[in-house]
Structures are given as structure tokens and as C-alpha cells.
Amino acid sequence: MGEVVDLFAGPGGWDLAAYTLGLTPLGIEWDEAACATREAAWLRTLCADVSAVDPADYGKLDGLIASPPCTAFSMAGDGEGRKAIDVYLEAIRRWSAHGESPDYAQLDEACGDPSAHLVLEPLRWAIATDPEWVALEQVPTVLPVWEAIGAALSVRGYYVWTGLLSAEQFGVPQTRARAFLLARKHAHGTFDPPAPTHQRYVAPRVKEKQEETLFEAPEPERIVLPEDEGLLPWVSMAEALGWGMTARPSVTVPATSGEGGPRALDGGSGARETVQDAIAHGEWANAPEGHPSHIHFRATNDRPNVATRPADAPAPTLAFGHNPPRWLTGKSGMQCDARIAPAGHHDTHMEGSVRVTVAEAAVLQSFPADYPFQGTRTKQFQAVGNAVPPLLAWAVLKAVVPGV
Numbered sequence: 001m002g003e004v005v006d007l008f009a010g011p012g013g014w015d016l017a018a019y020t021l022g023l024t025p026l027g028i029e030w031d032e033a034a035c036a037t038r039e040a041a042w043l044r045t046l047c048a049d050v051s052a053v054d055p056a057d058y059g060k061l062d063g064l065i066a067s068p069p070c071t072a073f074s075m076a077g078d079g080e081g082r083k084a085i086d087v088y089l090e091a092i093r094r095w096s097a098h099g100e101s102p103d104y105a106q107l108d109e110a111c112g113d114p115s116a117h118l119v120l121e122p123l124r125w126a127i128a129t130d131p132e133w134v135a136l137e138q139v140p141t142v143l144p145v146w147e148a149i150g151a152a153l154s155v156r157g158y159y160v161w162t163g164l165l166s167a168e169q170f171g172v173p174q175t176r177a178r179a180f181l182l183a184r185k186h187a188h189g190t191f192d193p194p195a196p197t198h199q200r201y202v203a204p205r206v207k208e209k210q211e212e213t214l215f216e217a218p219e220p221e222r223i224v225l226p227e228d229e230g231l232l233p234w235v236s237m238a239e240a241l242g243w244g245m246t247a248r249p250s251v252t253v254p255a256t257s258g259e260g261g262p263r264a265l266d267g268g269s270g271a272r273e274t275v276q277d278a279i280a281h282g283e284w285a286n287a288p289e290g291h292p293s294h295i296h297f298r299a300t301n302d303r304p305n306v307a308t309r310p311a312d313a314p315a316p317t318l319a320f321g322h323n324p325p326r327w328l329t330g331k332s333g334m335q336c337d338a339r340i341a342p343a344g345h346h347d348t349h350m351e352g353s354v355r356v357t358v359a360e361a362a363v364l365q366s367f368p369a370d371y372p373f374q375g376t377r378t379k380q381f382q383a384v385g386n387a388v389p390p391l392l393a394w395a396v397l398k399a400v401v402p403g404v
Helices: 013-020 032-040 080-098 104-111 116-129 141-152 235-241 273-282 358-363 377-386 390-400
Strands: 003-005 024-031 045-049 061-067 133-138 157-166 176-184 295-298 308-310 326-330 333-337
Touching: 003 013, 003 080, 003 116, 013 116, 013 390, 024 032, 024 104, 032 045, 032 377, 061 116, 080 104, 104 116, 116 133, 116 141, 133 141, 133 390, 141 157, 141 176, 157 390, 176 390, 273 326
Parallel strands: 003 024, 003 061, 024 045, 061 133, 295 333
Antiparallel strands: 133 176, 157 176, 295 308, 326 333
16 A cells, blocks of 8 residues: 655644544645644644655555645635635646646745645645645635536546535534545546535524623524534534533543654543643633623734624634634623734733643644644644544545545
8 A cells, every 4th residue: 555645734623633544645745834733633744845845755555645835815814815716727728738747936926925826736736646646625715626626537547525524513613614635546436525414504694793792702502504404503602612521521532642643533532631631730710600600702914803603502613823722701701812913002901811732722723722822822723724624634535535
């Protein structure tokens, strides 16, 4: 059996899931902190620039996984790449039909991002290594690129599925939508895309936009769409983190690492213990009297009031900048503010706040509470926000990898 390679492997979201399915991917990652995290988690790692690695060195692959950087395409980034989608589509078409390798410098210039070309690295590797199966992930705006790459793979003997998956429908306590490409060689038969196990989160509507909404969020409603009847309810932040101190284990990827072995997806999460420890050391503040579990999460970069959610709802998409998010005591209890205040600007809403820990952020991505993220606090938060949620990765790999 050939190698399974994970390009732009990050801290190990894909690989944590892959190990539970009997796969041992080699993760290629250039960021030193991410490489250190992977090594601390006992994940196979080559610390190198993906674009500088020759796929021919690996022969024919069994599987190819990739989550290339999304700065140019992400809603959380500059978004210049969204204006250049047509440039990418034409480059992919010519590459597939005529074997003309794209001019990476030209693509980068068109997108205004020197790393924009990296989204095409999976195609370079797929053409060179002829993997038995492929799994790609990116922000939703990249879906047209995945569709074009899927067309290129289809003529090379693959069954292909492309589409959007939302993390909360697979047990992740976060409404994180991502575009996926799944492909499998014809010899292994057709496959179905991952089937949701949990209901989708339907955000309550805000009738009026008032100044108070900076600290207020509508109560979450358990709205069940007809097509979601019979599925498990979505998992809230409070449930995942163990707030309310309920006795039942949370629905996250637990922390179990043996000596010399990778972490697995079995057992309890350890998140509740983390919160209890923070309380014991005076690092946690309970919500005001009368609102023991009403906690708000506002996750954004530089735009206030982008997403405000009570703790008994899933988190919005996690995206961290240079400042870690904070839990704030507002009019309705605790809330999390991940805004980045401009240099020299004092944000009065940050007074009396409690920092969100890396462990809490990790749990909201379905990582173990004690997953060994390395580097500065900023690097750790960035690694958490950029990672593929392991629970979602598990469902995707389970669908596309033959025989698992």
C-alpha cells in the first residue's frame, strides 16, 4: 500500500481523525509551531514548504489530503482571491486539457497574495502521484476551484463529489461551513458524501439592530428542519465545554495519548476539568446571578457584532487574530469577544473580561482539551482557528477512503 500524504497539514486535525481509521498520514507543514505541535502529538511530520517538495519522491500515493492556505479566498482575509476565480478556473482547464502548468507568479499577482497559488498544489500532487483517493478542504468561496479540479480528476478515472459541509451537522460545537472535494478511483466503486449525524443550527432572527445588540444575542431556538428529523441535536458550546457542570461527557474528541502513540477519539473530553481548574485558580468568572449558563460568544476579526451567540448555541466560525478572544460579562451574562482593537485604541468592553483559553478554543474545534498546541499564544490560537475539526475530518475520510 502506498503512502498517505497530508499537504498543509497544520496542527493535525485531518491526521488525528485518520489515525482512528487505521491511516498514518505523513503531514507536510512549513510552520515551525505547527510542526512542533504535530511532533508533540506523535504525528508523522515533514517540516517543509509543500511547493518545494517533489511529489515524485513519494511514487504512487494511496491517499492525498490537503487544506491549502485560504488567505486570498477567505471571508476573514482580504478576499482578493474571490475576484480572480476565473483566472484559476482557466489555469486548471489548460493544465488538465493541455498539460500546461500554470504560471504561479501570474496567479499570485492576479489575487494580490504571494501564496494564492498554493490552492493549486493539490492538483499538482494528484497529477504526479495518481492517488487512490483524494480529500480537499477550503473555505466556501473556493468551491468553484474544487469543482474545476474535480472535473480534471473525473477524466482521470475518479468518481468525484464536491460540496459544502457544515461542522455542527457532524457533532462539532461550531457552525463552520467548508467546501470539500472528495474523489475515489473507479476501481473502488462509487461512494456517498458524508451523511450528517446532527441537525443543522438555524440562527434566530434579530428583529432590530440596536446598540444593545453588541452585548445581546437572541436566545437559541431548537428549530428542527423537516429533513433533519431523526438526527441528533446540534452540540452547544456549553455542552462541549461542560458548563453547567453536567455529569454527562461532552461530545468532543477526547484527550487520550499513550506513550509514543497518537491521540484518539475515544473517552471523555477533559474540557470540564480544564474549566474547573481555571475556576480553582481564579481565572474564570461565572455569569451574573440568574444567568448561570447564559454565555455569549462574539467571534470576529475587526468588525464588531458580527456573531453573538449564547453559550447554549454552537460557536460561530472560529477565526483568531493577534489578540485572543475573551469572555465578557454583559447585560445577559458572559460573552466572548474576538475582536481586534486598532492599535492604540482602548476597548472598554474588554474591562473585567476573562481570556478564552487555548484549551477552550480547541474543544470548540473538537480537539482534545489538552491537545499539545505549541508556540506563542498567538500561534496556538491561529493553529486552532485554521485547523480542520477532527470530528468533521473523520466523517469525510470515513466516506471516501475505501475499506474503512
